[in-house]
Every structure is written in C-alpha cells, then in structure tokens.
Amino acid sequence: MTHACQFIRDSATKAADLRHRAVLQKATGTYATKVQDTKSLFIDWSYGRELARQRKWEAVNDLAFHLEEFDLRATARGMTVHWAENAAEAREIILGLCKRHGVRKVVKSKSMVTEEIHLNDFLEENGVIPVESDLGEYIVQLRHEHPYHIVTPVMHLTKEDIDLTFHEKLGTPTGSTAEDLTLTARRVLRNEYLTADMGITGANFIIAETGMVCLTENEGNARLSSSMPRVHLAICGIEKVLPRLDDLALFLPMLAVSGTGQQLTCYNTMIGGPRQTTEVDGPDEVHVILLDNGRTELLADAEQREALHCIRCGACLNACPVFKNIGGHAYGTTYQGPIGSVITPHLRGLEEWKHLSYASSLCGGCAEVCPVHIELHHHLLRNRRNAVQTNGSGWLEQISFQLWSFAMRNTTIYRVCALLSRFGQGISRRLGIEGTALDPLQRWSKTRALPEIPARSFHDWWHERNQ
Ligand code: SF4
Known part of the structure; x- marks a missing residue:
C-alpha cells in the first residue's frame, strides 16, 4: 500500500473515532488556553516573534x-x-x-x-x-x-x-x-x-x-x-x-x-x-x-528554506483542524501536523509524501501560532505546486480542473452548471438517494454534508437588487 493510501485509510478511521477525537481535542484545547494565558504576560509577543524570525533567518x-x-x-x-x-x-x-x-x-x-x-x-x-x-x-x-x-x-x-x-x-x-x-x-x-x-x-x-x-x-x-x-x-x-x-x-x-x-x-x-x-x-x-x-536540499530552496527555522514547539499541530481530527499517528511520519507536511516531502521524497500537503484546509491557523512566524500554509501550497510541476497530475484531475477553469471563466456556462447542480441536488433529495450507493457524489458525501445549493444565485440576487 502506498503512503498516500495508508494515510487516507488511517485518517478516515481516526476521524470517525469519536473517543480519540474527544481525547485529542481536550488536550489541544487545554494547551491553547495555557498558551494564551502565558502569551498575555508578554509585553509584545508579536515583536518577540519577529525577532525570533530574524534570528533564525x-x-x-x-x-x-x-x-x-x-x-x-x-x-x-x-x-x-x-x-x-x-x-x-x-x-x-x-x-x-x-x-x-x-x-x-x-x-x-x-x-x-x-x-x-x-x-x-x-x-x-x-x-x-x-x-x-x-x-x-x-x-x-x-x-x-x-x-x-x-x-x-x-x-x-x-x-x-x-x-x-x-x-x-x-x-x-x-x-x-x-x-x-x-x-x-x-x-x-x-x-x-x-x-x-x-x-x-x-x-x-x-x-x-x-x-x-x-x-x-x-x-x-x-x-x-x-x-x-x-x-x-x-x-x-x-x-x-x-x-x-x-x-x-x-x-x-x-x-x-x-x-x-x-x-x-x-x-x-x-x-x-x-x-x-x-x-x-x-x-x-x-x-x-x-x-x-535532506536538510541541505531544503536549504538550497530559497523559497522554502524558512521551514528550517522551526524550533519544534508543536504549536502548529495543536492549532491545526486536520491534526485535531486525525491525530499524529495517521500521518505515518516522524514530524506530524503542518510542519511535518511541509518538511517531510523534502526529507523523504516529494513523490511519496506529496499527499500530506493536501491534508490542510489552508486556514493559516498554524502560521498564526508559529513563534518563528513560518508561513506554513504558503509552503503547503508550494509543495502542491512542486508536486504537479515535477510529476504532473492524473488525467482525471487535469480534465476536472480544465473544465472547472473553463466554466469559471464563462458566465453562461457557469450559470448553466449552477442551474444543473441545483436541479440535481433537488432531484437527489426528493428521491432520497443523497448519501446512498446511487448518489454519484457518494464517496465525497459519505463523511460530510454536501452544502445546500441556494435556491437563488448571487447573480440573480444582485440583478434583482439593482432593478
Ligand atoms: S509552530 Fe512553528 S516552530 Fe512550532 S513546530 Fe510548528 S513550524 Fe515549528
């Protein structure tokens, strides 16, 4: 089994384990409160972070x-x-x-x-x-x-x-x-x-x-x-x-x-x-x-070298919504969470570990708490870009993004797609097949709720408002 398949399997199991999630969220919650209390004792925490970033640089x-x-x-x-x-x-x-x-x-x-x-x-x-x-x-x-x-x-x-x-x-x-x-x-x-x-x-x-x-x-x-x-x-x-x-x-x-x-x-x-x-x-x-x-390889990369500034405090793990739901073992790496997802592809090979860069909502919570101010979410995006540039992506992914790009750039096609999606969701709900084996989006909607597509589009609302 590839590392990517193992990761998807383990993270899905852990995300469904409610006891595990409760233990983890209690621990990270306690940390967050303690860290916040202690930070408030600093006259200027942001200045300290900036200084730490400069010294590591x-x-x-x-x-x-x-x-x-x-x-x-x-x-x-x-x-x-x-x-x-x-x-x-x-x-x-x-x-x-x-x-x-x-x-x-x-x-x-x-x-x-x-x-x-x-x-x-x-x-x-x-x-x-x-x-x-x-x-x-x-x-x-x-x-x-x-x-x-x-x-x-x-x-x-x-x-x-x-x-x-x-x-x-x-x-x-x-x-x-x-x-x-x-x-x-x-x-x-x-x-x-x-x-x-x-x-x-x-x-x-x-x-x-x-x-x-x-x-x-x-x-x-x-x-x-x-x-x-x-x-x-x-x-x-x-x-x-x-x-x-x-x-x-x-x-x-x-x-x-x-x-x-x-x-x-x-x-x-x-x-x-x-x-x-x-x-x-x-x-x-x-x-x-x-x-x-593998660290000198990272050092040679001027764009991502700042990942070497990490002082291994673990704060980015505690802040990460993905880590808080799947925990540390699911990553299958020595360094877990956002910093692990940034550096592991450099230390152990981009091809085998690129999937970790997608284990992020890119919310930026990790960069927010990092004491040396590493822009972790930007580095995850760069890893994604490097993975595509180095190894390309699957034909399905390429076609999907090309269609997406085409639809997003053409107002008429975008509106037709929105109409069809709304219609499809309505039918699927009326027939009661949403989330069942007959649902074409079943793999996606098995563990998450598909957002309700609004009855009226923003475009229509805007049009009516301006009339
Ligand atoms: S918060 Fe910053 S310094 Fe701490 S482990 Fe994460 S990347 Fe490293």
Whole structure:
C-alpha cells in the first residue's frame, strides 16, 4: 500500500473515532488556553516573534559558517563533532561508538531526530538496549508505538490508558493515581541511568559562539541521560544552530510558551564538554552528531528554506483542524501536523509524501501560532505546486480542473452548471438517494454534508437588487 493510501485509510478511521477525537481535542484545547494565558504576560509577543524570525533567518542563511564555528569551539572544549549526511551514516557513527565503548544499554532522552533515523530498532538489531527516559516516550516504548506528537508523545492517551499499560507491562495495580504511575516510572528509570553505558539526547539548540549544546525539558531526564553514563552523545539536525549564547534569552521562553504554555521549562542545561579533571560528575566523552538527512536540499530552496527555522514547539499541530481530527499517528511520519507536511516531502521524497500537503484546509491557523512566524500554509501550497510541476497530475484531475477553469471563466456556462447542480441536488433529495450507493457524489458525501445549493444565485440576487 502506498503512503498516500495508508494515510487516507488511517485518517478516515481516526476521524470517525469519536473517543480519540474527544481525547485529542481536550488536550489541544487545554494547551491553547495555557498558551494564551502565558502569551498575555508578554509585553509584545508579536515583536518577540519577529525577532525570533530574524534570528533564525540569520542562523539559517549563514548555516555553514555557524556550524563550522560550532564544530571548532565544541572541539576545543573536548567534544567530538561528527557530520552525518544521512540516517545511515548517523546510525553507523552511533554503532561505532557503541562498539568502541562496549555499550550494552543506552538511556535516551526525548529526541525526534533519533525517531527520524529509526535509531531504537537499529540499536536493538545490533544487540544494544535503548531505554527511553522521557515519561511520554517511555510509555510509547512500553506500548511499542511511535510518538504521537513532537512535544507530547502520549497526547492520545488518557490516564486510564496509561494505568492499563503500566499494569500490563510493569505489573502495577490498576486504578493507580497519576502520581503513583509517575513514581513507578521514576523508580524504574533511576536504575536505568545507573546501569546504562551511554546516554543519547537530542539538542534543542547548539550555540556556535560557545560550542555548547542546550537541552530544555521538564523532567530532568535529559540532564541525567547526559551526565550519568560514561559516554554522552547528542544528535541534532543542522538547523538547530544559533549564532550567539544570548539568542537563548529569546528562544527558550518562546519555545516554552508555544510548546507547553510555560514561561520557561523546568530544566535548562548547557553542555560544555566532558568531565574535567576538577569535576566529579559528567561523562568521559561527549559526541555531537550534526545530521543533514535532506536538510541541505531544503536549504538550497530559497523559497522554502524558512521551514528550517522551526524550533519544534508543536504549536502548529495543536492549532491545526486536520491534526485535531486525525491525530499524529495517521500521518505515518516522524514530524506530524503542518510542519511535518511541509518538511517531510523534502526529507523523504516529494513523490511519496506529496499527499500530506493536501491534508490542510489552508486556514493559516498554524502560521498564526508559529513563534518563528513560518508561513506554513504558503509552503503547503508550494509543495502542491512542486508536486504537479515535477510529476504532473492524473488525467482525471487535469480534465476536472480544465473544465472547472473553463466554466469559471464563462458566465453562461457557469450559470448553466449552477442551474444543473441545483436541479440535481433537488432531484437527489426528493428521491432520497443523497448519501446512498446511487448518489454519484457518494464517496465525497459519505463523511460530510454536501452544502445546500441556494435556491437563488448571487447573480440573480444582485440583478434583482439593482432593478
Ligand atoms: S513550524 Fe512553528 S509552530 Fe510548528 S513546530 Fe515549528 S516552530 Fe512550532
């Protein structure tokens, strides 16, 4: 089955699942309220967005320079910087490190890039046990699922679902409170930090000026994963670089507000290298992988390059009417929602993933909430255009649009079509075939109501009015 067919099938199933939709809409609704409350504390949120957009523009438009500066300064701090052109290269670098250090178990903090390169499956195939330490990621790992949302991996689950998962996988009594469940995860995971040979984290930002890695999180698990095992590996996309340390004064609050409605996340860690001789804590080695994996292709596209400005806050997902009805898993991608639909065709191939660009009402709600002001809906349109220009479109689609274009440009034909549509709808309703197998529009009207075609056209109304 193609990705497009799979997407249509899964999204139709999820859209019809009312329980799933209720859970999702409650979660996104709560986020929206919290984000709005926190934003109102800012003197001028729009100015912050504009500044963030400019700073990311500066970082991305001189990406090579900032990355080389980061490499130079991080190396001077005692870190080892690796450059990976694609997912396979990144996985091989990680496997090489695991072999060199005799790693049997890695403890991981939340990282969408490790999802992007399918790291967990690869590690397991090579005899290394990956343990997710972010509570949400830990739950999805227990359930053998993928994260549902780039910020909230278990947005689709209720407390009762998680209670059942813990009961089945960890043997906890059913009916546990949220606090009990969290304490259970904490107890299990503490032991994993102590026994893991390597810690793998993502990086929310990397700072060119200082050669440091910045992690921002709410559970302290990224800090433990990066400091307790003897080797720490941070992996990030090349777009995560910021030129200066003081850029964080803007981006950390912007990310926290847009992502979770907090003024600032609870743990903000700057990693500046391996343990020094005067220090008691920290890893013996720190490695950073800078992953391309299709990002330079996006960088080369001046029209759509701003998609690399994304700071992965997840706000566009929470605002998207399509995401709010089909959820994250239906997309079948690492990055879901509007930003996923924009970048996935670039990262994984336009032909196979172009269908995602049509999973949008183009309402612009995503661009409205984006803290770095990415015009996501325009990029979805550009993806559609590129898909048609590159691969053409089906004959049925071409004929339909040609007829549509012809009718819309000719008043008489347009009026005749409107008359026939009104007449057709009237007959169909009178005979009671609307929505049945006899209805020619049945595939379209099966899951949505066909709008009522008004008895009097705008043209007629206008004509009468002016008489
Ligand atoms: S596109 Fe904007 S709103 Fe969406 S995740 Fe990225 S930064 Fe957040």
